[in-house]
Amino acid sequence: MSTINLNPNDPFFHEERHASLAAVARRQITICGAGALGANLCETLARMGFARLRLIDHDRVEMRNLSTQPYLRGEIGAPKARALVATLYRAVQARLEPVTVTLTEQNAAQLLQGSDLVVDTFDNEAARAAVSAASRALALPCLHVGFSADGLYGNGEWEPDYQPPQAGASDPCDYPLTRPFALLLAALAARAVADFFRQGIAYTFEVTWNDLHLVYRPTTLREAARGQL
Template identity: 30%
Template sequence: MVPRRRHRGAEAGGGLRPRRADRAGPGARGSLDLRLTAPPEDRVWARHRRRRGAVLIVGAGAVGGFLAEELARIGFSPLRLVDPDTLAVENLIRHPLGAPALGQPKALALAGQIRRDFPSCDATGHHADFLALTAEQQQSLVGGANVVVAATDSAVCQRHVNRVALAVGRPAAYPAVWVDPRIRDAEVGEILWVLPGRRTPCYECAVAFRQGTADTQAARGARVDIQLVALATAQVVTALAHPGDDRSAILDPRRTAIYLHGLTPTSPGVRATFPTAGLSSQNVRVPFPSTPCAACHGWRHVASSPASAGAGAGGRPGEEEGQGRCWPVFAAVVLCIVVLFIVSVAHGRHM
């Protein structure tokens, strides 16, 4: 048998003869015509309108890292990441950064990865402790964001971010993962969100309500669980950044804490708090404290009126406080009228 003659391109490792449709058009000899493969914008960024806005993420660890990537996919830009830590070996199983980033600052490496993967996103990393920044730097970062996210493992830092966000007037979200201290596994995901102007309880208002949380970095084998919390937080951030959007309906100003349960086999203590089987979520009401909060100055009497309960859906900051102060004045006026009436009746009897 005489072997069939192969095309010269096959002898050079090129395989099959190039089809006529694959050849370059006029004036582009030797290269593919990329005009035939360039998809329209709606195919690049899906067919739904992208959400935009600036987000500050304090804490580029497990939760903050996955959250930053998801926000970049949604369309948020710019993203500002603040974290003082470097990527360690024990972080690899639950962090979006891989082994090539070992020893690098988390915030800088993550911002660089986001810029490479999502060129339309302006991501900037700050290798710094938020608490160590000057007050002007903190207010500048918070003021330049539409939404602030505090995803650190430090309760002190979380409270400080809460105070700065309240002072500047920015909505904020505080994602966390409950960890059983005996098994060090993620048990429950928690997302607390706050509107400024005492429209909702703040992070410090919820201190007595919340259970103690441990460092999410110490939760072994919890990468999938942490990603679920990050995805849910991305939806909360989207709703906070676009209050007029349809997705904002997921936020109820009367229930400002979201809990995700069933992440891993739960311990008896957590099972008693969340008696359910399988993955579930709960929107829970966080009450204002009985005494004025040191951070937002909100308290139960200010927030208990129906007007303040609905202020989160468009009410003006501080409006609920003015209406809350009317009740003591009204009560004092009624008391004075009653006292005067009693005095006049008693005086008439003596006459």
């Protein structure tokens, strides 16, 4: 196997380093939600070399977000999607598309149109249900990523088997270990995205935080997923 020697001081080092993703790097990925899961996933995919990322979120950065999400104190009050887009452009010159509107069942199909893959990381039942319905109607592959209100379980599940969870009373972001758990789930989601595009296989995953039990397996829908590429 030949080894490619890269110059770490080359201004194009980032692009060259991720040349193995070149064939799929410009697939349109739409990430729904810029919170603990969505923002960390978006950052990971951009740093991996994915070049066409659309980030949908209407929220603004709050002080409480700084412990779990990749935002800065100086960005408090700014739209999350725009703040993250600016940060990632400065970091790796990633050109992301921010969409700072509320996704609803009325506009979901329009917002998701043209996506090669949809990743849902929303934290509320209504938005998740709207993404689910729209992705099915548009025949778009869709991966839903989330974690339980007690912060002890997380998973990634593909359409059409996904069922939106019922709204809970507690906020999983209040859990002390939310950030490391969210980063673990974002890492698994990033691998699932890369595997989907490069292998044509849709992998589901689940993690139980207490015992760090992890499952990463091809879904029985892999043949259908391959047809969506």
